[in-house]
Ligand SMILES: Nc1ncnc2c1ncn2[C@@H]1O[C@H](COP(=O)(O)OP(=O)(O)OP(=O)(O)O)[C@@H](O)[C@H]1O
């Protein structure tokens with residue numbers, strides 16, 4: 742799960758994850774619910790690490806969640822148990838058919854707003870995660886949070902964090918009038934990893950991490966990347 746505040750770089754990080762996979766020959770898919778695919782691609786193509794050929798060649802497959810809902814007859818405000826199962830089946834079928842090994846759901850928050858019970862949200866994420874990992878697919882579920890401070894939840898509904906195998910938190914820290922982006926790996930099952938906060942920059946080459954102790958050097962880099 743990638744949990745982050747607005748504009749913290751969630752979509753860019755997720756798209757770079759797919760691009761790196763596509764470059765090594767993996768089939769990738771991105772389900773977009775927060776912005777239409779046309780707009781998503783329009784924004785992301787400004788980054789040099791992204792190449793539109795990956796879309797044209799079918800290495801990265803972008804799906805609008807709204808279109809998927811229409812296909813499934815799910816263009817409604819609230820999902821019940823059957824709707825949730827139909828959605829899981831559709832996503833799993835697409836992953837299976839294309840042989841997707843890297844998947845992004847952007848965002849799972851938007852999707853889960855339609856599921857009214859906490860238990861059903863939990864079941865949805867658990868079942869989806871289990872089925873996708875059985876297929877050998879690594880999934881980034883993007884979660885929108887309003888605050889990434891120490892006291893805040895690491896997910897939108899407070900239930901997703903226990904189900905996810907890993908949690909990456911993205912947010913902002915204000916330093917001398919600048920909003921600096923940070924990234925922190927809170928958990929990653931089965932892996933020894935740093936839990937330190939890292940500052941991040943969205944550069945043409947991709948998301949760059951700098952250990953927090955070196956944040957003093959940010960202003961130089963920011964001017965170098967022209968942001
Ligand atoms: N070409 C670019 N180079 C560097 N930074 C950019 C570029 N284009 C946009 N940005 C920055 O990236 C931010 C958006 O990043 P991104 O869409 O990955 O964030 P997000 O967390 O997915 O946002 P949202 O909450 O809106 O979904 C913009 O607000 C802007 O600050």
Ligand SMILES: [Mg+2]
Pocket residue numbers: 751752753775847
């Ligand atoms: Mg986004």
